[in-house]
Amino acid sequence: MKTLYLIFAGVKAFVTRSVFLFAVICVGIITDSLMFTYMYGLIRQTNDSEQGFFGTDAALALTMLLIYLLCVLAFLYLMVSVYSEIAHELNVYAILGASKRRIVAVVGGMMFVILAVLSAVAQVIHALLYAPLFSKLNVDEGFSYGFGDYFAIFLITLFSMYCFVFAFVYIKTSDTSLANYRNTSK
Amino acid sequence: MKTLLLWRSFLKNNFIPVMIAIALLTVASYLIVGFYGRYKFQSYARDTVAAGFDPNGVYFAPEAEKFKYFTEDAAYKPILSHKACASIFGNAESHYAVVDGAEVHVYRTGRELLRSFTPVIAEGRWLSPSAESTEAVVSGINCKPGERITLSPGEEATVVGVIDPEKLIVPRFNSYGGKTDCSYLFSPASGAVAFVTSKEQPDLQFSNYYVVFDKNAGEEDIAALEEFLSENGSFTRYAELIENSNENVRDWLSRALPLPLFLTAVATLTVICISIVVIKRGMNEYSKYYIIGCTRAKAVSISAAPLVLLSVIPLVFNLVCVLAAPTIYYTAGKATAIIGVNCVVPVAIYTVFVASILFITPFAFYAKSSPLEIYRRNL
Known part of the structure; x- marks a missing residue:
């Protein structure tokens, strides 16, 4: 219960401390999530065709793949910057006696909440703007995203990204409390 | 020299995000050049037939x-x-x-x-x-x-x-x-x-x-x-050739253009977000320079100038590719685009747009705040 309270209090503190920075990170993560949704749809569309993903225009497909990979890296960087913003406060708790397990749980929980909310918002934005905007990007005119697709993209984004983020948090908090405190001091 | 050392230190501290941003800008610029070249070919072929063919x-x-x-x-x-x-x-x-x-x-x-x-x-x-x-x-x-x-x-x-x-x-x-x-x-x-x-x-x-x-x-x-x-x-x-061309250009603009526009928008937004985060994260250090007497312009330039200068790399890359290897912009190995130095003009405009945002952002952070306020805000 205390951990849950710390997670939500931490998220609230992060949001209110720097609304502008939070907004920027949100825009970045939502934009990258929209790219993931588009790539998922594109792979589904081209899987059904004879030519496959690289069949129609290999150069464009490679470019898209490159942008996708760079978006993944950018997404991870933005999540790491979220960690940087919240880590210092939690390391103060660690110095005051909070166990490492609790710190990892709180930081991991906060990242999970932020990631889940932003991924869900991205799917909602995609669904709302699908008819006027995103449907124009389809290769197969008859293709449309169903609830199952959005849910699958949400889960894939959430868990694949969270694995990296959690591993990063775990490594970053593996040092002693004092060293972590010093590392996250500005 | 001191400024150069500070730029170097800024780039060293933010090497990965800066590299991601440059790579994204380069790919977005490549897309812009390729699609502009294709548009030029389609419209110029139509104009040539319309002007000279019986x-x-x-x-x-x-x-x-x-x-x-x-x-x-x-x-x-x-x-x-x-x-x-x-x-x-x-x-x-x-x-x-x-x-x-x-x-x-x-x-x-x-x-x-x-x-x-x-x-x-x-x-x-x-x-x-x-x-x-x-x-x-x-x-x-x-x-x-x-x-x-x-x-x-x-x-x-x-x-x-x-x-x-x-x-x-x-x-x-x-x-x-x-x-x-x-x-x-x-x-x-x-x-x-x-x-x-x-x-x-x-x-x-x-x-x-x-x-x-x-x-x-x-x-x-x-x-x-x-x-x-x-x-x-x-x-x-003849009339069908012209009509099909007009239709093709219209269709191309409505069907093929949204994709590079989307990819460019994703790349641009991501670059801007990463850059703002990089600048914001470095502000604690720069606010110290500001508080000990460094001018606002100089404090800002430490983070803004390297980003603005590096945003020119994609423009240079595309210029070199246009001059040395224009075939990399063709579709599936077929010559489908007129690639010339003119094609880099939209990229130059795009670069100026992105660079202006990167340059203005740190000034926006420092605007109407005393050095002490900025320092406190970034504690």
Whole structure:
């Protein structure tokens, strides 16, 4: 219960401390999530065709793949910057006696909440703007995203990204409390 | 020197995000150049047909099997024998020649072709159908009108014009499809090209042809010729070529353009977000410089200037690619775009837009705040 309270209090503190920075990170993560949704749809569309993903225009497909990979890296960087913003406060708790397990749980929980909310918002934005905007990007005119697709993209984004983020948090908090405190001091 | 060291330190501390941002900007710029080049080709091919081709004609694609009782080279002769046919032209005979040590693609243009195909001339004039001596119009060679070039041992030509390399397309009457448009008649060209005409006219190559109808021909004669053409292949009328091209450009703008726009928007937003985060994270350090007496402009320039300077890298990369390897912008290995230095102009505008945002952002952070306020805010 205390951990849950710390997670939500931490998220609230992060949001209110720097609304502008939070907004920027949100825009970045939502934009990258929209790219993931588009790539998922594109792979589904081209899987059904004879030519496959690289069949129609290999150069464009490679470019898209490159942008996708760079978006993944950018997404991870933005999540790491979220960690940087919240880590210092939690390391103060660690110095005051909070166990490492609790710190990892709180930081991991906060990242999970932020990631889940932003991924869900991205799917909602995609669904709302699908008819006027995103449907124009389809290769197969008859293709449309169903609830199952959005849910699958949400889960894939959430868990694949969270694995990296959690591993990063775990490594970053593996040092002693004092060293972590010093590392996250500005 | 001190500023340079601070820039270096900034880049060292933010190496990964800066590299991600530059890579994203480079890929976005590559997309912009490729799509602008493709748009230029589509619209220029349409303009060339609209400006020079006789509206009273058809683009004809013979079926080789149906012409087997003629030799391939003479496939156009039965068309020419029809009463309604005023003239016919097809691909120019082409070969490579070495001019002033450089390999040049030479197109020997027949009179009928050069009357219809009139590229944009940057200097001098286009080839004259009534030229008595061998004339040449060049592109990609360092020649001025009036100079003489050697095409082959014993054959010289006088350069009468230079083509604008940004609008260089060559006739390539080889393609035919369900919805043939003007781009099927041409191919973008890069490198050195020379169009040559001489008193002795080259034979027509076996290719697709543009058949011009006689203005004075009766409807029956035209119908007979059209029947002959449809029996021996397929044809598209001039009006259909133009209409299909207009439709293709419209369709291309509405269907093909959203994808690069989306990818560019994703890349741009991501770059801006990463850069703002990088700047914001570094502000604690720069606010210390500000508080101990560094001017606001200098404190800002430590984070903004390296980002702005690095945002020029994608522009330089694309400029080098356009000049050295324009083929990387072609679709599936086919020449589908006119790639020239002009294509980098939209990238330059894009770079200025992104660089302005990157430059303005840190000033926005520092605006109307005292050094102490900024320091406190970034504690």
